[in-house]
Structure formats: C-alpha cells, structure tokens
Amino acid sequence: MGLSNKELPKLGFLYMDYVLRFFDHSNFKGWPNKIETVTYHWKNDKDRFIKEVKRKGIDVLIGNVPATAYETFREIARELPHVRFIPSLDTQFSNKSKENVTRFAWKYGLPIPKTYIYYNHDNADKFLKKTKYPKIIKKSYGPSNYGGYFVHKVDNYKEAKELYAEKKYHPMYFQDFVPMEADIRVMLIGHKPVCAFWRRAPEGEWLTNTSQGGSMDYMDVPKNVLDLAVKVSKAAKAEYWACDVAYGKDGKVRILECATAFAAFPYIRDWIGQYIMWSLSEGRFKKPHMPMFNWEELGKIDASLLRTMRHIQFGKFSPSYDGAFFGKKKKNYGGKKVYLHKLDEKYPVLDVKRRWSEEWPSEKWNYQDNLAINPAKSKSGKSPKNAPEPTGDESKDSSETDAKISKSELTDFLTSIDGIGKKKVEKIIDHFGDVEEVVGVIHQNTSILTEVKGITKKLATKIEKAWKNLLK
Secondary structure (H helix, E strand, C coil): CCCCCCCCEEEEEEECCCCCCCCCCHHHCCCCCCEEEEEECCCCHHHHHHHHHHHCCEEEEEECCCCCHHHHHHHHHCCCCCCCEECCHHHHHCEEEEHHHHHHHHHHCCCCCCCEEEECCCHHHHHHHHHCCCCCCCCCCCCCCCCHHCEEEECCHHHHHCCCCCCHCCCCEEEECCCEEEEEEEEEEECCCEEEEEEECCCCCCCCCCCCCCCEEEECCCCHHHHHHHHHHHHHHCCCCEEEEEEECCEEEEEEEEEEECCCCCHHHHHHHHHHHHCCCCCCCCCCCCCCCCHHCCCCCCHHCCCCCCCCCCCCCCCCCCCCCCCCEEECCCCCCEEHHHHHHHCCCCCCCCCCCCCCCCCHHHHHHCCCCCCCCCCCCCCCCCCCCCCCCCHHHHHCCCCCHHCCCCCCCHHCCCCCCCHHHHHHHHHHCHHHHHHHHHCCHHHHHHHHHCCHHHHHHHHHHHHHHHCC
C-alpha cells in the first residue's frame, strides 16, 4: 500500500543563510530516500538556486520563506513549475506582512480588529486627526509582532503624530484598540488543532507577549477559538499553520496574526514531518494521531523539557474486545460534556493537496514594494506597470473580486484544439480538481497536463500555443 521508494517524490529542504531552520532530517524519520538540501545565499542568488534545484531533481521543496525573500521566491516558484513548495507561496502570503494578513482576512470575511492601511501619508494624517482613540499602530512589514516591540498603543492624535514621525512606518497601518481578556495561539496540522494556549497580559498592561511579562496556560481553550482557527487554516490552504486569536472583553474572537512561520516545540515539527510524509506517500506512511486537547496534558510538563522532547506518539482510541470504552474522559466543550475521543471526529486531519493556480500574484498584491516611498524601478526607469494605486482607508477592499474563467469557457477553449473532446476536458478537470487549477497549470507549464491519460506531449504543445494566442 502506498508508493514504492522509486515512486516517492524527491524531497529537498529549503534553507537560507542567517535564517533559523524549521525542519531537519530528524523530523522526517523513516523516509527511505535521500533528502536534498538547497540553501539560498541572498543577493543575486536566484539563478544559481534554480539551477541547483533542477540539477538535484527535487520534486518537493519544504521550508518557510522569510518576508525579505518572499517576492524573490514567488519568481523562483514560477521558474520551477514542476516543484511543489510546502507550504505554497500562496499559503505563505500572510508571512510577509501584517498588511497581507489583513488583506487575506478581508478576502475571506474573517473577523479582525477594524484596520486601516494608508500609503498616502497626508490622507492618513487627516484621518488620524478626526478618528476616535485609542488606536494600535504596528509596523506592517514582517511576519510577526517581534515580541510586541513594534506594536504601539496611542491615546490621541498628538501621540500618533509623534510616533509616526519617529518610527517612519510605511505603510501607515493601524487598528481600533480592542480590549482583550487574552489572546490564544492555535497551531494546526492538516487543519486540525494540535496545540493551543492562552497568553495573558500582566496586571494593568495590554500586551500579552511572554517576552514582555505575559503569562501562558493551556487549559480550556474555547470551541469558537478552535473553530475560527480551522476556518482560517482552510482558507489559507495550509499544510501547517498558526494563528493568534484575540479573545475580546466583548465576547467576540478576532484574528490578530497568522502564518506558517512560528515558534513550535520539536515534537510539533516532528508531527508536521510525519504529516507531510503521509500526504506525499499516498498512505505508505502512517498519518500521525494528534488527539484533541493533547496540549492540556503536555502543558503540565515543564517548558524546559517540552523544548527538548521528541517523537511523541499517541495511541488512537478504539473500543475493547468486550465493547467497553478505554476512553472515559469527558470535557465541557461547546456548552455540553463530550468524550474527548469524539472530538477527533469533529476535527479530522485533512490531506492538503497541491494547488496549481496563483491566488496572490505579486503583480497585483505586492503593495509594499510597488507603493514603497522609493518604489523599485524597472529597467526602463519607470515604476512597475501594474502597480496598484494608493488609496485612503482600504478596509472596503474585501468585496474585490477577480474575473475568472468559467467551466464552459475552459471547455470551449480546450475543445477548439484538434484532438480534445469534452470527455478529455472532464478528465483534465477531474485530475486537477477544478477549473481554476487547470487554468493555473496551462498558464504555468502545459507539459504537466501529460499526467492526464490521453494528453500527449504533442497535445500539450498545441494547448500552450493556443493559450498564448488567446492571451495576445
């Protein structure tokens, strides 16, 4: 059952100079074939990096991309259309900046504090003069809040004006202040919560970061927090994920941060490795069992031990031979008492498949570079052709949609090519999952279509030629 050694994809770890490594070989215990490593050396290393990945024949590159290299790796991913990045560059969109987290949340209707993004500083100043306070001002660029050191609370216009004059943050990114009981970090693998803990601010303070004196505990994370985290992970199509959820004094929950780059205990990185091995091997490797609320028991262990513990495994619940239950433990959850093992059915580990379409292409979504104070110039000396226009408060952008090709339009296009009928079109769509994915494959590399039975290299070349003519 599952793929043989020869059929398994060739894995590679994506490493970068000066960046801490999230995975190593020990996280992929039992993988039978050699796992390559490819290190990105910054500066003008893109072409060399691409050549090395091709030379080593890597099928899957595993690792997070830091914010400062994100746009370069979007270009690299386009040059390596046969290589699957885990997590995908679309999933890592939120790693780049708080602005990207906000735009992700706006698109999917996820609850966040009311947020304002200004690239036009004069417009921002006018707004700050008339808005209500307090406000939270953040440095947008970068994946995390840096332990709270680039997150500020201002109580009036004068404080806001002085802070921006000193920090010179661009874009000007700020939010309404939401009084919180605490915030909750939730980590997920295959959209299943595998660890969650409260972070509470010290008495009289508002920042919950443990580096600033906040405390943490693992007990009784509410159902609505876990449900929101699952919803966010699914929207990001994330193999693994973490999000910080604000638990407001008004009883509402809101997303504060989310990313694939997060601090995780070693055993969680092991679980992610096991999950990826299971997903890529078509069942040859066992899917890790990570029971709900395992973190409550593990959280009782001293943190210094948790930071070194490895290869933790849990037995899966099953009734005994005489019908008696091993699992007697119940928990108050969602307003009623439930058996803990029943929650594993409610929160299953899901297999996140590769996607071929681009959800967040940089031509449209790279606001931070295209609208920088000193924007990058093209070789002609002009600003990027498709740079978005600056606006005022952009919180209305959530309704923005892109024109998409319909199934009937895709069918008309493909059947116009000699040798392709409606049955082959259905086979193509079934193989890649949906119309958007097929369009992504055609746009990136039509040779991938030969994975579908009946699509020859000659047909793929015809499709490529017809597609280029269509786009002219």
